[in-house]
Amino acid sequence: MKRLAIIGSTGSIGRQTLEVVKDLKNHKVVALSCGHNFSLFRKQLLEYKPDYAAAIRKTEELERDFPEITFFSGAEGIEEMLEAATPDVVVNGASGAIGLRYSLKALEVSRRLCLANKESLVCGGKLLIKRAVEKGAELIPVDSEHSAIFQLMRGKDKPEKIFITASGGALRDYSIEKMYNASLKEVLRHPTWSMGNRITIDSATMVNKGLEVIEAHYLFEYDEEDILTYICKNSLIHGGVIYSDGVIKMHLGKPDMKIPIAYALSYPKRGYHSDYMNIVEMSLMLEEIDYRKYPALELAREITGISSKQIAYNAADEIAVKYFEKGAIHFGEIFKLIKRVVELIPETDPRDFDEIVEIDRYSRELAEKEVAKL
Ligand SMILES: NC(=O)c1ccc[n+]([C@@H]2O[C@H](COP(=O)([O-])OP(=O)(O)OC[C@H]3O[C@@H](n4cnc5c(N)ncnc54)[C@H](OP(=O)(O)O)[C@@H]3O)[C@@H](O)[C@H]2O)c1
Incomplete structure (x- = not known):
């Protein structure tokens, strides 16, 4: 045991x-x-x-x-x-x-x-x-996309590029204008995954995908430009790896977090039992992501590898989501707040845990002040 x-x-x-x-x-x-x-x-x-x-x-x-x-x-x-x-x-x-x-x-x-x-x-x-x-x-x-890459990379030949997918969140079929004023109720209606509130809101802004690009950068040691992101509307394709000879391996499966949780627990074995989908009934399609609709993902890409800005990005989002949940700011203002705080935090590389905590604290303080100016 x-x-x-x-x-x-x-x-x-x-x-x-x-x-x-x-x-x-x-x-x-x-x-x-x-x-x-x-x-x-x-x-x-x-x-x-x-x-x-x-x-x-x-x-x-x-x-x-x-x-x-x-x-x-x-x-x-x-x-x-x-x-x-x-x-x-x-x-x-x-x-x-x-x-x-x-x-x-x-x-x-x-x-x-x-x-x-x-x-x-x-x-x-x-x-x-x-x-x-x-x-x-x-x-x-445990994150499903990173679990997918982790499972695909169990070999010695390192892929040239990796990719992770996003569902596009609850507002993926909205126009940019309609997204701005979306209500909490609309945003929490995630099309494929059932998750906690913050990550569901972060899926609609694609802050979540931004955090995941950064996560993948540290976990798998790829530069941001080699971590590709696509929309997979039914969340059946979780991630993939691309080799220099043109071979692409993809990881497919039901959108069910119990599967990557179980894999992380039982690795290197597969100890979990779940039924699998009929392959011929799976619609497998990837789409490009429109950064005009999801500017938070583009911003995360710009700051990947810059520790202080990453901390600011996350802290500002935590604050923005809290205000959005309370109905105090519009959905579209979440990104505005993150962008502003990320701009205000200087580029530094914290040496230890205490410095990380200090940047996080200061970012939250700035975010609180910036909310008042929105
Ligand atoms: N949900 C998913 O499917 C999913 C998928 C991939 C990755 N993730 C990641 O997994 C993490 C958790 O997500 P979630 O959706 O499970 O969130 P969640 O449903 O909001 O659960 C968060 C958990 O953390 C506890 N918690 C709250 N504040 C805490 C604190 N200050 N110290 C210690 N524990 C605290 C909560 O306790 P109470 O509820 O008792 O207050 C709750 O047990 C996030 O980083 C998310 O990005 C989640």
């Missing part, structure tokens, strides 16, 4: 990981952490009976009702939980830049980090890869 810790067990990735674990049967859940959803967390603690648990806020009621579990609280508490649990495998399904600190800790205390939290690589790509090498820990991507 592998000892498994899940960060963000109450989220979309966390919940699906718990489902996958039931099918894999060779993982024991030893630690779970949540943010604020205590009612779901309570059910998970009852069902999975981990030895350790953590939440962002102190949970006196849960501590009282589960005396056999050792509890921790706060972001530091989640790190302490990982240290105490000594898991073999950690799934990081937290959302946001905060996830970087959990990823760094996971690489320190476990042998494998299954990484869904893409912000870890966007904010601290160099640091994270270095930490994985130093500690001899495996970093396995």
Whole structure:
């Protein structure tokens, strides 16, 4: 049995990981952490009976009702939980830049980090890869597109280029003008994937694809121009690799996050069971992405490899999404805000975690000020 810790067990990735674990049967859940959803967390603690648990806020009621579990609280508490649990495998399904600190800790205390939290690589790509090498820990991507590339690259011949796909998000059939004023309800109607709110909104702006280009840059060591992006409306093609002799390999499958989560857990084996689609019924089509409609992807490409701007891009988006969810800004203003904050942050290469945290903090402060000027 592998000892498994899940960060963000109450989220979309966390919940699906718990489902996958039931099918894999060779993982024991030893630690779970949540943010604020205590009612779901309570059910998970009852069902999975981990030895350790953590939440962002102190949970006196849960501590009282589960005396056999050792509890921790706060972001530091989640790190302490990982240290105490000594898991073999950690799934990081937290959302946001905060996830970087959990990823760094996971690489320190476990042998494998299954990484869904893409912000870890966007904010601290160099640091994270270095930490994985130093500690001899495996970093396995969970993001479906990166899982696809990871699976396709299990050979010695490095492809010339790689590509990842996007569904185009909920507003893909809208005109640019209509997109600007789209409501939260419209934006959350994702055509193919069922995910947390932020990533669903990020799919409509293609900030998500921007974050993923940066993620791929660090994971697979490609320059931005060699990481191609296309629209695949039914999300059946997740990614592909292109070789110098013209051969293209593509990764196809159902849009179901349980599959890449399970692969990250069971790699190098395939331990998960799922039915497969009838190939003759699959419509396989890729389309070019129109940057006039998705300027956030173009901006992410411009800043790929510039750490401080990547941190600013993510931080400004987290703030912008929060305001959009509250109805305080228009959908079209999300990009305006990100662009402004990215322009304002100088180009630097943070040397350590504290510098990353400082750039993130300053970017958020700037974003808050810029919201008021919109
Ligand atoms: N969902 C997908 O299909 C998908 C696919 C690919 C990649 N990803 C990536 O995976 C990550 C998670 O996405 P998601 O869609 O699962 O998000 P989500 O549904 O919003 O879940 C986020 C999880 O993180 C917890 N959390 C919130 N604030 C936290 C904090 N400060 N510290 C620790 N944990 C905190 C939440 O707890 P509470 O809910 O209890 O507050 C929840 O368990 C993101 O980086 C996303 O880009 C997701």
